[in-house]
Amino acid sequence: MxxxxxxxxxxxxxxxxxxxxxxxxxxxxxxxxxxxxxxxxxxxxxxxxxxxxxxxxxxxxxxxxxxxxxxxxxxxxxxxxxxxxxxxxxxxxxxxxxxxxxxxxxxxxxxxxxxxxxxxxxxxxxxxxxxxxxxxxxxxxxxxxxxxxxxxxxxxxxxxxxxxxxxxxxxxxxxxxxxxxxxxxxxxxxxxxxxxxxxxxxxxxxxxxxxxxxxxxxxxxxxxxxxxxxxxxxxxxxxxxxxxxxxxxxxxxxxxxxxxxxxxxxxxxxxxxxxxxxxxxxxxxxxxxxxxxxxxxxxxxxxxxxxxxxxxxxxxxxxxxxxxxxxxTATGEMPYGARSRAGQGTPASLRFEGVSFGYDSSDVLHDVSFTVPAGRIVALVGPTGSGKSTIASLSVRLVDPGSGTVFFDEDDLPSLTAESLAGTAALVAQLPFVFDDSVRANVTLDRPGVSDEDVWAALRLAQAEGFVARLPDGLDTHVGERGATLSGGQRQRLTLARALAGRPDLLVLDDATSAVDPRVEAAILGSLRSAEPPASILIVAYRRATIALADEVVYIEQGRVVAHGTHTELLATVSGYADLVTAYEKAEAERELERESV
Known part of the structure; x- marks a missing residue:
């Protein structure tokens, strides 16, 4: 060479x-x-x-x-x-x-x-x-x-x-x-x-x-x-x-x-x-x-x-x-379509039809099909490595499936424009990213039409209004590189507020409240359920209380949908689901005891 x-x-x-x-x-x-x-x-x-x-x-x-x-x-x-x-x-x-x-x-x-x-x-x-x-x-x-x-x-x-x-x-x-x-x-x-x-x-x-x-x-x-x-x-x-x-x-x-x-x-x-x-x-x-x-x-x-x-x-x-x-000259970019979602501004349904996906030679998802009905909350539950985060990424088109189709209402995602896609869905990841800027800038991201009233409303829904109001300069407070001056839970709530400020029709939460107190998490989900305008929500969940708040649960193992139904139904009929939720509950109880003893 x-x-x-x-x-x-x-x-x-x-x-x-x-x-x-x-x-x-x-x-x-x-x-x-x-x-x-x-x-x-x-x-x-x-x-x-x-x-x-x-x-x-x-x-x-x-x-x-x-x-x-x-x-x-x-x-x-x-x-x-x-x-x-x-x-x-x-x-x-x-x-x-x-x-x-x-x-x-x-x-x-x-x-x-x-x-x-x-x-x-x-x-x-x-x-x-x-x-x-x-x-x-x-x-x-x-x-x-x-x-x-x-x-x-x-x-x-x-x-x-x-x-x-x-x-x-x-x-x-x-x-x-x-x-x-x-x-x-x-x-x-x-x-x-x-x-x-x-x-x-x-x-x-x-x-x-x-x-x-x-x-x-x-x-x-x-x-x-x-x-x-x-x-x-x-x-x-x-x-x-x-x-x-x-x-x-x-x-x-x-x-x-x-x-x-x-x-x-x-x-x-x-x-x-x-x-x-x-x-x-x-x-x-x-x-x-x-x-x-x-x-x-x-x-x-x-x-x-x-x-x-x-x-x-x-x-x-x-x-x-x-x-x-x-x-x-790298390849792999995802071309966008020319259509806008017809129901922009109203809750969007999310539908997976026969979706399979793999990273390089490793298959992660196999023939996954499920639906998040418009205006409903669906919890996605499964063991570590079962493909939950991959489903979250596919839901907002960070990646495209190897086979199968993902829909918003009746529109397949590749047919939508980038603007329509970004205006319809928002993903809040497990690991929050906060810019080295003010609270206001982190929430608005310079998006047109997001006023201070919208920022405070989003912070309120994310249960972040209280701690932001106590910051030295309020919305003008600089939070440091990657939000170094904030706690893990505060960073998660700030990134959730960022997603909510855009008023998405579909909100995808990939274990986005794992660092907050269970009571705060319950308050967040409660406020999201009653938010105006409402949004459909797909939430990757681990806590039993969070899962129980969902209208429906989709349970996956090894990249396949094993069962779906209400939390109560799955506890009674799917042993793997019951064992997993029980294990999550026990682990959460142990963490709570550790926090109380410190």
Whole structure:
């Protein structure tokens, strides 16, 4: 793989640059015009210096006097040329910087948009730290060569002009340039091919280091409470050391080639002076021509390095581009339909018909069929791993079934628009996510039409009005990262209020009240039952009191619906259900005793 990468990195890198030019052709043109102007003026400047030396400086030395008028004219010409070159430099840098930063911003938005389009299953297969690296350092790496690109293209124009002028001056001196510049290009190609696998390795390790760091920070509580600080530090240090070694390898190669790339133009200048002195003695060139050519080689040394900068960054660019494209070309997105639910604003029925689903090669649900009637509360009960959370995800179309259909009323979910789907159903997950923002912002999520009165009404339904009112700044209180200033139960009630503020027609609660007191949970369910406007509710439940409040219970085992009916009916007829509910009740009683004893 590394050999393949090193062989085709130049071609692939040039294709990435071509893509960049197609993305921003106008800005690129501004940069190239400025760079080309600078390059051509540089050639003109070399011949202007040669003319000044040959026609003003040498005669002045021979005659022992200086023509002030000619000297002033020479100074004015040099100043005017410099002003024009400054304009070229400004246009070149403006075009290069503008193009680079626009491309980075554009592709960060595309990557982020793609993240939102891809299903939850795809995100579960990719570490969060790696995804952060894709949107940040990989996008940055992909467009890193854009900064010197207009300069490099302008340098090519300058080289063409330089060769024309060299052959017009003296074909022997031109041959010196014909030997030096191809050698410089060949050295850059060798450098790029050697660098390619090293840059690819370093870029991959950046993503891995980011993933480990994010995971460690995210799991800081577990790490500290389990005393795993040393082990996590060692795990991070191992990857960080690998990244360090990879970057040292990059630096070592750069340290070998950079002096060679810097030396070649200087050798060209020296060769021109030696050959030029010989040609001068033969009378083939004049002093003016020799100075012009020598000065031209001197001023070309720096611009020619721009080509080297582009070629040197191509391996890193290709590595970043490949990682970004892995996201942009990922498949599995769920297309939405064009229909809106006819009964928007009224309780929605939820119906599963022959639904099966699996993660990769592991089947989770098998031919699941049940209905949540409009305006009713249905409890979903089953042992751990029986597929309850998967059913919750399917109910709001976080994932699509492998076979079978999920309906809201008579509309299958894929036929609905994203807006209709989001306006119809809301999921409150077991693990609440709270943004590092105010209570108000966490509840409203900047949704239009959600007033403070709606926020307080949602908090009231979620039994969160009391604790929010006691916060220092009420709705304006910032709750910290992931709601760090709130208890687990408070975070759950806040996320429930967030769902209720959108007035969903179907509310799916995936054990969303597990961290609250049973009395508070009963109050929440009671308020939901009497809420206006009413909503249908599917609740993944464990507590016996919660299950008993439901109008109907669906009992599942190993991904299959075993029975459904009222809580009382299932207790009497399904032994597995009775045993499970009894076990839940016993576990809850033990937890309650532990809380009272603390």
């Amino acid at each position: 590394a050999d393949s990468t090193s062989r085709d990195v130049l071609g692939r890198g040039l294709r990435v640059l071509g893509h960049a030019i197609r993305e921003e052709p106008r800005i690129f043109t501004v940069g190239v015009v400025g760079s080309s102007l600078f390059g051509l003026l540089t050639i003109g400047g070399a011949y202007l210096v040669g003319a000044i030396v040959g026609h003003i400086v040498v005669p002045s030395l021979e005659d022992g006097r200086v023509d002030a008028g000619l000297l002033a004219l020479a100074a004015a010409a040099l100043i005017g040329l410099s002003v024009l070159k400054v304009g070229g430099i400004f246009a070149r840098r403006l075009g290069a910087g503008w193009m680079q930063f626009r491309l980075q911003a554009t592709f960060r938005r595309r990557v982020t948009r793609r993240y939102l389009e891809l299903p939850v299953a795809w995100h579960q297969r990719n570490a969060t730290g790696t995804l952060l690296s894709n949107a940040n350092s990989d996008v940055e790496a992909a467009w890193f060569p854009i900064a010197p690109l207009p300069f490099a293209v302008g340098t090519v124009v300058m080289l063409v002009g330089a060769f024309v002028s060299l052959f017009a001056t003296d074909w022997v001196l031109a041959l010196v340039g014909a030997a030096i510049f191809p050698a410089l290009f060949a050295l850059n190609v060798i450098y790029s091919r050697r660098m390619a696998p090293r840059q690819a390795r370093a870029q991959a390790l950046r993503g891995e280091v980011s993933a480990i760091a994010h995971e460690s920070f995210d799991g800081a509580l577990v790490v500290k409470t389990m005393g795993r600080e040393a082990e996590e530090t060692a795990r991070f240090a191992t990857r960080a050391a690998e990244l360090r070694d990879a970057l040292i390898s990059v630096g070592r190669l750069r340290g070998i080639f950079d002096p060679m790339l810097d030396t070649l133009p200087s050798l060209g200048t020296l060769a021109v002076l030696l050959v030029g002195a010989w040609r001068l003695r033969q009378g083939a060139v004049t002093v003016t021509e020799l100075v012009s050519v020598a000065f031209l080689f001197t001023v070309l040394a720096f611009p020619v390095r721009a080509i080297g900068w582009v070629l040197a960054e191509l391996p890193r660019s290709v590595a970043g581009w490949d990682r970004v494209q892995r996201v942009l």
